[in-house]
C-alpha cells in the first residue's frame with residue numbers, strides 16, 4: 001500500500017472513496033483557525049517583513065515541500081546581495097581566516113545534499129495563544145516544510161579554516177538589518193561545535209546554497225544560509241555573512257533573549273534559560289481543515305497530515321493515530337514510506353465519522369517512545385506548541 005504513496009485527492013479517491021466535504025468555513029475563530037480563502041493562496045501574516053505559510057491541504061501533497069509552498073519567516077526586508085561581490089567570512093578561533101566567494105564555496109568543497117524539515121519555533125502559536133494571549137506572528141500549523149538542501153558541510157569549512165581546540169560554539173551572522181526599539185540589530189544564532197559534524201548517521205549543519213535543486217530564493221536566504229537539521233528554524237540563518245568560531249555562545253539578541261521558554265518577562269529568568277535548539281515531536285491534521293462540514297452519511301472521511309519526530313539523531317515517527325471521539329479510542333493511519341530522522345512523515349487514513357462528532361484528534365508516537373502530549377505548558381513567547389492537534393468539524 002505505502003509503495004504507491006499518492007497524496008493527491010485523486011489518488012485517494014482511486015484508493016477507495018472520500019466523504020463529502022461541503023466547503024470550508026471562513027473566519028470561524030471559535031473552531032481554532034481561519035480556513036484559507038482558497039487552496040493555492042498563502043496565509044500572509046505580513047508583507048514586510050515577509051511572513052507567510054501555505055494552506056494546510058497543499059502543505060501535505062508531497063513529502064518534499066516545493067519552494068512555492070514553503071513558509072517564509074523573516075524579521076526584516078530581504079537584504080540585497082550582489083552574488084559576484086559576496087564573500088562568506090570565516091573567523092574567530094581559527095588558524096586561517098577565510099573569505100569565500102560563491103565560486104569557492106561551489107568549487108573548493110565537496111557538495112552535499114540533505115533532506116531536513118525546517119520548522120519555526122512559533123508554529124501553532126495561534127492555538128497556543130488561546131490558552132493565554134501571546135504576542136508574535138500568529139502562525140497556524142503551516143510554518144513547517146521539508147526540503148532538499150544543497151551546499152557544503154560546515155565541518156569541511158571549519159577544517160579548511162583550522163578551527164582551534166578551544167572552539168565550542170559556531171556563530172552565524174545574517175546580513176539583514178532588523179529595526180528594534182533598542183536600535184538596529186542583525187539576525188544571528190549559534191550552535192554547539194558538536195552539531196557541526198554528522199551525528200550518529202544524521203547529517204550535521206550545512207552551509208546551504210540550494211533548495212530542492214535550485215539556487216536559494218531571496219526569501220529563503222539567497223545566496224547562502226545555514227541549515228541545521230533537528231534544530232528550530234531560527235538557527236538556520238539566512239543571508240549568511242559570517243561564520244565565527246568562539247569559545248562561547250553568540251551574544252546575538254535572537255540567541256540570548258528570544259527563542260527561550262519563559263514563564264515571565266523577568267530578565268533574570270531569560271538570562272538563566274537555555275536557548276532552544278532541537279524541535280519536539282509534533283503532528284497536525286491538515287485535511288480536513290477546521291470548520292469543514294462533514295457528513296456522517298458521506299462514507300469514510302479522508303484525514304491526512306504531517307508528523308515530525310523529535311529533532312534527534314536516529315529518532316523517526318513510528319505511528320500516527322487519529323481519534324474521532326476526543327481521544328478515548330485511537331485508529332491507526334498509513335504513513336508515507338520515507339522515514340528519516342530530522343524529517344517529517346506524512347500520514348493519511350479514512351475514518352468512519354460517528355454521527356454528531358465534534359472533531360478529530362491526532363497523536364504521533366516516535367521510535368524512542370515519545371508520545372505527543374495532550375497539553376503543553378504555556379510559555380511567554382509561544383514556542384514549541386505541540387499538543388495533540390484537534391480539528392473541530394461541523395456535522396452536515
Ligand SMILES: Nc1nc2c(c(=O)[nH]1)N[C@H]1C(S)=C(S)[C@@H](COP(=O)(O)O)O[C@H]1N2
Nearest residue numbers: 071072073074075120174187233234237238
Ligand atoms: N538572517 C535571518 N535568518 C533567519 C531569519 C531572519 O529573520 N533573518 N528567520 C529565522 C527563522 S525564525 C526561521 S523559522 C527560518 C525560516 O526560514 P524560511 O523563511 O526559509 O522558511 O529562518 C531563520 N533564519
Ligand SMILES: [Mo]
Nearest residue numbers: 120121233234
Ligand atoms: Mo522561526
